[in-house]
Amino acid sequence: MTTTPTARVTPYFRTVQLLQQYGVLVALALLILFGALRYEGFLTSYNVFTVLGYNSMFGLIALGMTFVIMTGGIDLSVGSVAAFASVVAALLSPYGLWPALLGAVAAATLLGLINGLVIAYLNILPFIATLAMLLAARGLALMLANNESVSADFDHGFTAFGQGTLGGLPFTAIVLFVAFALGMVVLRLTRFGRHVLAIGGNEEASQLMGLPVRRTLVWVYVLSGALAGLAGVILASQFGAGQPTEGLGWELTAIAAVVVGGTLLTGGSGSVGSTLVGVLLLGIIFNILNFENGRGTISLSAYWQSVIRGAFLLIVVILQNRLTRNRQG
Amino acid sequence: MSGPETLTPPVMARSRRPRRQSSALLGPLLALAALFLFNALFTPNFLSAQTLNVNLTQVATIVIVAVGMTLVMATGGIDLSVGALMAISGALAPMLFLHPPLGSPGLGLTLAFVLPVLAAGAFGLFNGMLVTRFNLQPFIATLVLFIAGRGIAQVVTNGQLQTFSEPAFQYIGLGRPLGIPFQVILMVLVVALFAWIMRRTVFGRQVLAVGGNEAAARLAGVPVGRVKLAVYGLSGLLAGVAGLIVIAINASSDANQVGLNMELDAIAAAAVGGTALTGGRATIVGTLLGALIIQLIRYTLLARGVPEAVALVVKAVIILVAVYIQRQRR
Numbered sequence: 001m002t003t004t005p006t007a008r009v010t011p012y013f014r015t016v017q018l019l020q021q022y023g024v025l026v027a028l029a030l031l032i033l034f035g036a037l038r039y040e041g042f043l044t045s046y047n048v049f050t051v052l053g054y055n056s057m058f059g060l061i062a063l064g065m066t067f068v069i070m071t072g073g074i075d076l077s078v079g080s081v082a083a084f085a086s087v088v089a090a091l092l093s094p095y096g097l098w099p100a101l102l103g104a105v106a107a108a109t110l111l112g113l114i115n116g117l118v119i120a121y122l123n124i125l126p127f128i129a130t131l132a133m134l135l136a137a138r139g140l141a142l143m144l145a146n147n148e149s150v151s152a153d154f155d156h157g158f159t160a161f162g163q164g165t166l167g168g169l170p171f172t173a174i175v176l177f178v179a180f181a182l183g184m185v186v187l188r189l190t191r192f193g194r195h196v197l198a199i200g201g202n203e204e205a206s207q208l209m210g211l212p213v214r215r216t217l218v219w220v221y222v223l224s225g226a227l228a229g230l231a232g233v234i235l236a237s238q239f240g241a242g243q244p245t246e247g248l249g250w251e252l253t254a255i256a257a258v259v260v261g262g263t264l265l266t267g268g269s270g271s272v273g274s275t276l277v278g279v280l281l282l283g284i285i286f287n288i289l290n291f292e293n294g295r296g297t298i299s300l301s302a303y304w305q306s307v308i309r310g311a312f313l314l315i316v317v318i319l320q321n322r323l324t325r326n327r328q329g
Numbered sequence: 330m331s332g333p334e335t336l337t338p339p340v341m342a343r344s345r346r347p348r349r350q351s352s353a354l355l356g357p358l359l360a361l362a363a364l365f366l367f368n369a370l371f372t373p374n375f376l377s378a379q380t381l382n383v384n385l386t387q388v389a390t391i392v393i394v395a396v397g398m399t400l401v402m403a404t405g406g407i408d409l410s411v412g413a414l415m416a417i418s419g420a421l422a423p424m425l426f427l428h429p430p431l432g433s434p435g436l437g438l439t440l441a442f443v444l445p446v447l448a449a450g451a452f453g454l455f456n457g458m459l460v461t462r463f464n465l466q467p468f469i470a471t472l473v474l475f476i477a478g479r480g481i482a483q484v485v486t487n488g489q490l491q492t493f494s495e496p497a498f499q500y501i502g503l504g505r506p507l508g509i510p511f512q513v514i515l516m517v518l519v520v521a522l523f524a525w526i527m528r529r530t531v532f533g534r535q536v537l538a539v540g541g542n543e544a545a546a547r548l549a550g551v552p553v554g555r556v557k558l559a560v561y562g563l564s565g566l567l568a569g570v571a572g573l574i575v576i577a578i579n580a581s582s583d584a585n586q587v588g589l590n591m592e593l594d595a596i597a598a599a600a601v602g603g604t605a606l607t608g609g610r611a612t613i614v615g616t617l618l619g620a621l622i623i624q625l626i627r628y629t630l631l632a633r634g635v636p637e638a639v640a641l642v643v644k645a646v647i648i649l650v651a652v653y654i655q656r657q658r659r
Contacts, residue, residue, distance in 0.1 A: 074468075118649065125606050127407075128652050131593060132645035139641030147638065252409070252472055265466050303483035310477020314459075317469055 023319075024262060024277050031284050039291040047287070049170045053162075053238070055283040056172035057082070057231040059276065062254040063183050064224030066275045069258055070187075071220050072200045072267025073126035077115060077133035078228040078254060079247035081108050084141040085232025090150040090242030093158035100158050104236075105229040111137055112225015116218030130221075134251070141244035150242035162237025172234050179227065183272040196220060200267025256309070257282055260316045285312060353603040353610075356654055357618040364625045372632050380628075382510055386578075388624040389512040390415075390571040392617055394588075395595040395602075396523045397564030399616045402599055403527075404560050405540040405608025406460060406467035411568040411595060413478025414452050415588030418445035418572030420482040423491040423582050426498055438497055446569035452478065453565015457558035471561075475592070482584035492581040502577025512574045519567065524613040536560060540608025597644075598623060601651040623647070 035042040061078045068075045089104035111133060118129040144150075152158050164171050187193035195216045198206045207213050231250075236242045255265075261278030263270030286305060293300060300308075368375040394411050401408045422441045429437025452474060459470035504511035527533035535556045538546040547553050568588070576582040596606075602619030604611045626647055630640040 122649075122653055124649065124652055127606055128600055129649065131596065132648045134593070134645075135648075136642045136645035139638045139645070142638035142641070143636070147636075249476075252475060256472065256476065259469055265468060301484070301488065303480050303488050306480030307477045307484060310473045310475075310480065313469075313476060314473045317465055317473075318463055321464055 023323075024260065024274060024281060024316075028277055028281050028284070031281065031288065035284065035288050035291065039288075039295070042287075042291065045168070049165075049173065051280075051283050051287050052173035052176065053170045055279055056170075056176040057234050058250065058253055058257060058283070059176045059279045060179055060227045060231045060234075061224075061250060062257040062275050062279050063179055063272065064227035065251075065254045065258050066183070066261075066263055066270060066272055067187070067196055067220045068126070068224050069255070069263055069265060070196050070200045070267055070270045071217060072203065073119065073217070073220070074130065074255070074265070075115065075221060075224045076127065076130040076251045077111070077137055078224060078231075079250035080134050080137035080141065081111050081225055081228040081247075082232035082235060082250060083244055083247040084108065084111065084137045084144070085229040086236035086246065087141045087145045087150055087232075087242035087244050089158070089233045089236040090152040091144065093153040093236070094156060097157045097161055100152075100236075101161065101233050104233045105226055108229025108232060109222055109226040111140075112222045112228070113218065115225065116221030119221060120214040120217040138244070145242055145244040147244070149244065152236050152240050152242065154240065159237050159240050162234050162239075172238075175230070175234070179230075180272060180276050187272050192216065192219065197268060197270075200269070202268070253282070256313050259320075260313065262320060282309065282312070285309070353612055353655070354615055354618065357602055357615055357622060357651070360651070361618055361622050361625065364622065364629065368625070368629055368632075372629065375632075378508070382513075384621075384624055384628055385513045385516075386510045388620050389510070389516040390574050391591070391594045391598055391624070392516045392620045393512075393519050393567050393571045393574070394564075394591055395598040395616045395620055396519055396613055397560075397567035398592075398595040399599045399602075399604050399611050399613055400523070400527075400536060400560040401467070401564050402596070402604050402606060403536045403540045403608060403611035404557055405543070406557070406560070407471065407596070407606070408453075408456065408561065408564045409468065409471040409592050410452070410456060410474035410478055411564060411571075412588035412591035413475055413482070414449040414565050414568040415572035415575060415591060416479050416482040416584050416586075417452065417485075418449040418569035419576040419582045419587040420486045420491070420584045421445040421448055422498070422573055422576060423493050424485075426495055427491065427493060438495070441498055442501075442573065445573060446566055449569025449572065450562050450566035453568070454558060454562040456565065457561030460561065461554040461557050479584065482587075486582070486584050488584065490581055490583050494580060499577040499580060502574050502579075512578075515570070515574070519570075520613055520617050527611060527613055532556070532559070537609055537611065540605075540611070542609070594620075594623070597648050601648060603655055619651075622651075 032043075041047055061082065065075055065078065085104040085108040088107045089100045092100040092103045115126075115130055115133050118124050118132075119126050122129075161171055166174060187196065195206070195211050195213075198209075198211055199213055199216055203213060232247075235246060257278040258270075258275050259265065259278070260281060261271070261274035261276075263274065285308065289300060289305065289308065374380060394415070398408055398411065422445045425441040425444060426434070426437040429435075430440065456467075456471050456474060459465045459473070460467050463470075501511055501515070506514065527536065535546070535551045538549065538551050539553050539556050543553060568591075571591070572587055575587050598620035599611075599616045600606060600619070601622055602612060602615030602617070604616060623644060626643060627640050630643060631637070635643075
């Protein structure tokens with residue numbers, strides 16, 4: 001069961017891989033088709049941009065999480081790091097957009113660096129190290145903000161970042177797509193990307209082959225921290241305030257999106273594009289629920305959303321699991 | 330529980346395990362003693378029954394949940410759903426005694442103690458089934474109820490706060506037989522029972538065997554699936570009990586708040602107490618000590634006027650240091 005003869009597996013493996021990668025894509029396409037046929041206004045730019053704008057924060061965090069998970073790690077701290085960055089951004093917003101943006105991302109990157117150093121050089125499990133950072137970043141955010149939300153400056157272009165458009169497209173959607181495009185290039189075409197996959201596949205072997213395992217691990221958490229910081233800036237900019245108590249449970253939403261996209265939590269494989277599909281899939285399910293509520297055919301309270309999200313995650317992971325088990329014979 | 334006797338040679342188990350456990354407890358014990366001494370010397374009114382009660386009352390629910398978490402972690406798993414299960418149990422109980430079935434208050438009250446805990450246990454079994462039957466990773470399997478569980482509690486109560494005054498029910502949160510808070514007695518009983526189970530019963534050894542090397546345990550005839558199912562079920566039951574205590578103390582049940590972040594506290598307590606996240610090593614008494622250490626640090630900082638926000642950062646550093654020291658020893 002554990003050793004699979006390659007000759008027999010190859011055709012299976014390819015079908016399964018295709019199903020895993022494109023199954024989610026097909027599901028997304030079907031959902032969009034369903035929405036477009038059923039609801040007026042589903043495919044209007046207003047609705048599309050609302051979905052993209054709102055999900056850009058989860059998307060950025062999920063992108064960083066994809067790299068972390070591909071090394072076989074996990075980053076539980078992203079939600080509170082984003083909250084921390086949103087406070088830093090709001091505090092710096094009177095100096096203009098760029099200082100706020102760069103300052104907040106730099107601060108979040110520093111926290112990611114600490115995660116990476118603790119994991120790579122103190123050999124503490126990613127789960128525990130980033131759990132500690134989850135607490136610490138929340139504490140730092142509350143300290144900086146004096147336990148309340150910090151209003152952002154509206155006069156120096158900061159809030160335009162989260163709410164503005166460029167050529168008709170919302171800034172946040174552009175940031176999201178550019179980040180994912182870069183992520184794809186980095187994973188598929190750079191040495192760093194290959195190292196990430198190799199470490200997740202077999203850390204010991206990677207070490208023996210002379211790959212810079214520790215350095216790669218540090219970079220992965222730095223990347224995750226930086227992207228969480230960017231999400232925090234969007235948060236502050238969209239809400240017009242730094243929110244030290246926001247971001248609760250974001251890490252698990254991001255992990256869910258990565259898993260729905262088909263990246264295995266054990267590391268070593270995965271794709272950046274699938275994560276984007278996972279994020280959009282989860283986002284569109286809610287969008288459709290909102291439309292259904294609007295039509296009055298059902299009246300599900302907001303409380304149903306998390307139940308449905310959980311049920312959906314369950315269905316997807318069980319289906320994925322069935323597929324992987326077929327592969328193993 | 331009918332594992333073959335050949336699993337762990339009793340002689341080996343006797344001679345090795347107790348010593349290893351006591352050495353693992355030494356660090357947390359010393360840390361706790363140091364904290365206690367520091368407070369006794371520098372914190373005014375620390376050595377009073379009231380301070381002791383406050384600390385023990387605040388830590389009781391965490392310990393009860395963390396004991397279940399320790400079992401799950403001992404099998405190499407994790408249970409992210411405990412906080413959500415507390416919310417479910419906490420949401421169900423008031424419904425039973427506020428609207429007693431068959432119009433009988435006595436029946437409603439009795440059921441309020443039993444049904445919510447059983448419901449949480451059933452959800453725990455559901456987690457276990459996802460892990461064993463569907464082969465999902467524990468993190469993902471319990472993530473499902475982490476996301477959906479609180480939603481279920483909110484749907485059941487329509488998101489509304491249930492307030493009540495029901496002394497007989499609230500006894501589990503407010504009662505003080507012989508001056509000792511009732512939930513502290515419950516905590517001690519739970520710790521004693523599970524410490525005994527882990528050390529002296531076949532089931533306890535099977536739990537460690539599954540976490541130590543699942544394939545080997547399976548070959549040795551350990552019913553791996555049933556053991557895993559049981560630990561997630563027990564974790565759910567204990568979370569259910571903790572949910573009842575929390576709402577009894579508050580005299581209200583808020584599905585949005587009950588058990589929030591409890592999974593993190595429980596995991597941290599177990600990790601600081603010396604239970605390995607990778608499985609195969611667990612100490613219930615260590616978990617108790619871990620929870621007490623975290624609680625006492627928090628109390629110390631707050632008593633000295635350090636803001637809660639700073640206390641969070643310190644807590645993070647303590648967790649890292651404790652886990653780092655334990656890694657060194659292994």
